[in-house]
Structures are given as structure tokens and as C-alpha cells.
């Protein structure tokens with residue numbers, strides 16, 4: 001029984017290391033959906049595959065900007081189809097306090113340049129309805 005517990009503890013440790021790797025801020029390539037939710041028995045190798053995808057991060061915007069950034073409302077501009085350069089500029093300006101904002105400064109503060117790029121790549125490919 002003791003051996004069994006030790007084995008479980010080891011698996012848990014390996015899994016925890018895998019999760020840490022998944023959070024590593026590496027932005028060389030988009031994450032594949034398959035990289036999410038891999039069982040503990042197969043820990044993720046740390047690296048580009050484990051980065052959060054633009055699509056995943058974009059879900060946090062849906063509450064205000066609509067699902068897939070498609071909300072058509074004056075206060076919450078639609079993000080769907082926004083040109084990449086415009087999106088990146090807006091997010092960096094919000095984050096760096098260069099563009100006045102009621103809410104977006106707080107939202108943008110949490111994102112690195114690489115994460116903003118990943119979301120820009122996601123939103124530019126969403127067709128506005």
C-alpha cells in the first residue's frame with residue numbers, strides 16, 4: 001500500500017510539473033486544442049505547444065464584446081474581423097495607459113505582447129455577422 005501511495009504521489013508531481021510547463025509564457029507557435037486536458041499519465045512537454053491559444057484567451061472578452069467578438073453595440077465595439085495592427089495597437093495603448101478607457105486598461109493589463117498577437121490572429125479571422 002505504501003508503495004502504491006508513493007506511485008500516486010509521483011504521478012501527481014509529474015502532472016503538476018506538466019501544468020507549470022503549460023503556463024510557461026512561450027509564444028513561438030499556437031497551441032493545439034489537443035494540448036489542453038491531456039491526462040496525468042502523459043504530462044505535457046514544456047514548450048510552444050503548451051501556450052494558451054488566441055481562441056482560448058478570447059473567451060474572456062465575450063462577456064462584454066459578445067461571443068467571438070461579434071456583439072454589435074456602440075459601447076462594445078465588435079472585435080470580429082478587426083485588422084490585426086489596429087487590434088494590437090488598441091490593446092497595447094490600453095495596457096500602457098496611452099488610450100483612455102473605462103474598462104479596457106484593466107483588461108489589457110493582464111496580457112503580454114505575445115498574447116495580444118495571438119488574440120489578434122484569432123479575431124482577424126472571425127467573420128463579423
Ligand code: HEC
Pocket residue numbers: 057058060061062063064065075076077078079087090091100101102103104105107119
Ligand atoms: C468588462 C467589459 C470588457 C471586457 C471583459 C473586455 N472589454 Fe474590450 N472594451 C470594453 C469597453 C467598455 C471598451 C471601450 C473602451 C473603454 O472604455 O474601456 C472596449 C474596447 C475594446 C477595444 C477597442 C475597440 C476599437 O474599436 O478600438 C479592443 C481592441 C478591445 N476592447 C479588446 C478586448 C479584448 C481582446 C478583450 C478580452 C481579452 C476585451 N476587450 C474584454 C469592455 C470590455
